Amino acid sequence: MCDCLEVYGEKMENRAIVKIGSKGKYIHGSWENLSLVDVNGVFTTRPSLPFAFKYRKIKSNGEEYANVSSDTHVLFFSFCPFCGVKYDN
Numbered sequence: 001m002c003d004c005l006e007v008y009g010e011k012m013e014n015r016a017i018v019k020i021g022s023k024g025k026y027i028h029g030s031w032e033n034l035s036l037v038d039v040n041g042v043f044t045t046r047p048s049l050p051f052a053f054k055y056r057k058i059k060s061n062g063e064e065y066a067n068v069s070s071d072t073h074v075l076f077f078s079f080c081p082f083c084g085v086k087y088d089n
């Protein structure tokens with residue numbers, strides 16, 4: 001397992017500080033879309049890519065509801081998106 005999330009997280013913090021410049025004071029930053037996963041009994045975080053979708057629910061009589069519902073389905077990366085190392089299963 002690599003430490004890319006930490007390494008690139010620090011780089012992103014530095015970029016955020018530069019982006020803010022003299023307009024403000026940086027407080028904290030973190031990756032979004034990290035999911036907690038169980039790898040052989042040990043919990044770890046993995047980057048994930050949420051897929052958002054919309055759909056219409058179906059009534060018991062087969063008709064569609066007028067309102068649109070939203071949901072997401074998450075894809076976990078099997079490999080580090082930065083260095084390509086395969087994550088443990």
Ligand SMILES: [Zn+2]
Nearest residue numbers: 002004080083
């Ligand atoms: Zn990596």
